[in-house]
Amino acid sequence: MLKLQQLARGSQRICLNLLTPGLKVTRFQFHLKKMEFSREKRLKARLAGDRRGDLYPHSLQFYLQPPTENISLAEFENFAIDRLKLLKVVENLGVSYVKGSDEYKSRLEREIRKLKFPFRALVEDDYDARRKDHISHFILRLAYCQSEDLRRWFIQQEMDLFRYRFNELNGDLVEKFLKYVNLSYGAISKEVKEKLAVQLLNSTPGLSGAKVEELEFYKLTARSLPAVQSDERLQPLLNHLSHSYVGPDYSIQKNIGKISLEHIDALSVKSFPLCMRQLHKALRDNHHLRHGGRMQYGLFLKGIGLTLEQALQFWKSEFIKGKVDADKFDKGYAYSIRHNYGKEGKRTDYTPFSCMKIILSNPPSPGDYHGCPFRHSDPELLKQKLQSYKIPPTGITQILELVKGMHYQLACQKYFQLTQDVDDIGFSLNHPNQYFAESQKLLSGGREVKKEPSEPESSQQKLSSQKSTNSCSIPISSNTEADTELEGLDAYFTED
Numbered sequence: 001m002l003k004l005q006q007l008a009r010g011s012q013r014i015c016l017n018l019l020t021p022g023l024k025v026t027r028f029q030f031h032l033k034k035m036e037f038s039r040e041k042r043l044k045a046r047l048a049g050d051r052r053g054d055l056y057p058h059s060l061q062f063y064l065q066p067p068t069e070n071i072s073l074a075e076f077e078n079f080a081i082d083r084l085k086l087l088k089v090v091e092n093l094g095v096s097y098v099k100g101s102d103e104y105k106s107r108l109e110r111e112i113r114k115l116k117f118p119f120r121a122l123v124e125d126d127y128d129a130r131r132k133d134h135i136s137h138f139i140l141r142l143a144y145c146q147s148e149d150l151r152r153w154f155i156q157q158e159m160d161l162f163r164y165r166f167n168e169l170n171g172d173l174v175e176k177f178l179k180y181v182n183l184s185y186g187a188i189s190k191e192v193k194e195k196l197a198v199q200l201l202n203s204t205p206g207l208s209g210a211k212v213e214e215l216e217f218y219k220l221t222a223r224s225l226p227a228v229q230s231d232e233r234l235q236p237l238l239n240h241l242s243h244s245y246v247g248p249d250y251s252i253q254k255n256i257g258k259i260s261l262e263h264i265d266a267l268s269v270k271s272f273p274l275c276m277r278q279l280h281k282a283l284r285d286n287h288h289l290r291h292g293g294r295m296q297y298g299l300f301l302k303g304i305g306l307t308l309e310q311a312l313q314f315w316k317s318e319f320i321k322g323k324v325d326a327d328k329f330d331k332g333y334a335y336s337i338r339h340n341y342g343k344e345g346k347r348t349d350y351t352p353f354s355c356m357k358i359i360l361s362n363p364p365s366p367g368d369y370h371g372c373p374f375r376h377s378d379p380e381l382l383k384q385k386l387q388s389y390k391i392p393p394t395g396i397t398q399i400l401e402l403v404k405g406m407h408y409q410l411a412c413q414k415y416f417q418l419t420q421d422v423d424d425i426g427f428s429l430n431h432p433n434q435y436f437a438e439s440q441k442l443l444s445g446g447r448e449v450k451k452e453p454s455e456p457e458s459s460q461q462k463l464s465s466q467k468s469t470n471s472c473s474i475p476i477s478s479n480t481e482a483d484t485e486l487e488g489l490d491a492y493f494t495e496d
């Protein structure tokens with residue numbers, strides 16, 4: 001059990017061993033400094049029985065008080081994951097639709113309802129949703145305060161979410177909320193509203209003249225939002241949550257045997273995200289990848305279905321074309337490949353890296369090809385690369401705009417949309433293997449990729465028979481076409 005109350009005390013360090021079955025993150029570390037809350041404001045209500053209503057009298061919160069209850073680790077994790085999902089949707093919608101538009105609102109409403117967060121205060125006794133909203137906000141607040149980038153991202157999404165929910169409240173509830181959070185902002189009078197109608201109209205996006213008359217405007221209300229931004233309690237606390245991935249576990253070997261080595265070149269063009277396409281190209285060109293690249297690309301290939309035998313064959317056949325002879329490969333590199341498959345060392349079945357992990361950790365140095373090109377490439381280089389991949393100029397501009405706004409995964413989604421020629425990609429990207437799976441689903445018309453008949457053969461047998469006998473139902477156009485596309489790519493990659 002995690003006692004959240006501890007988080008509210010100053011200068012504490014809490015180490016938790018998360019032993020929940022199936023949980024990949026094994027330890028969260030919390031470093032807490034200076035979380036000072038006024039005693040007067042601290043809520044005295046405990047989470048029990050008839051006091052529940054006292055604790056969350058309103059569906060919307062300013063999150064002034066940290067949670068003070070004990071919660072299970074499973075609940076802690078679930079709350080965090082759901083809020084992260086919600087904030088990702090908020091981000092996604094915020095760059096895909098005009099904020100406040102009907103489409104934006106209806107999609108956001110759907111997600112809020114689906115994830116069971118409070119919505120429009122329709123239910124008075126909405127305790128569970130309000131509690132989840134409260135606790136999950138604080139968990140992510142702590143997790144996303146580790147760096148300026150993370151903090152800015154979190155605040156932006158929370159502000160958008162707050163703005164949406166606030167605007168959905170009716171007049172009575174707005175008044176109740178302002179009173180509840182001690183904001184004594186009075187609505188401006190009808191006369192003042194008429195006098196300021198033009199200014200109000202111009203300063204409120206998406207508002208028509210008729211609506212100015214209908215809406216209530218509050219004096220100085222906009223200043224309440226920066227108060228959230230300048231909250232000094234935001235201190236670096238959670239090291240792992242902001243990096244953690246919350247989708248399917250792609251280390252599960254359900255894809256094993258679905259990939260033929262002879263199709264990887266074509267797949268890298270058709271279905272690999274840019275990060276993996278870049279790594280594949282660099283490997284083919286240089287017959288070598290450094291450790292970071294081998295880890296990122298090797299685990300991705302494992303996730304799409306390469307068996308250990310195939311992986312050994314794949315890497316060996318490429319490396320021995322370069323400076324590494326077969327003996328050196330067998331003695332050195334083969335170990336780390338077996339290690340990735342959990343056959344050496346601690347025998348951990350390593351999980352392919354998520355976008356978050358790739359974007360936030362181990363940035364590439366010169367001569368490295370790992371990382372996320374949307375995050376780690378020079379924008380001009382990225383632009384040239386996209387041009388060489390025949391992305392239309394308007395698409396490149398959109399991608400670069402998203403990159404500029406630090407929406408790297410959304411830039412990647414746009415790349416997916418343009419390369420797969422779809423209007424709406426229909427998923428929120430979190431993982432390179434998810435990108436691959438979704439692309440394959442699309443190319444196969446939504447059908448699951450059929451599994452190849454698995455034959456128990458040795459790596460040597462595979463090595464000799466791969467080219468002639470392996471078949472694969474993976475939907476690719478043809479090797480020739482893909483090869484031509486690959487040949488058309490510029491050589492952006494140089495060895496040290």
Ligand code: SF4
Nearest residue numbers: 273275355372412432
């Ligand atoms: Fe790869 Fe994710 Fe970056 Fe796309 S957003 S290039 S999948 S790391």
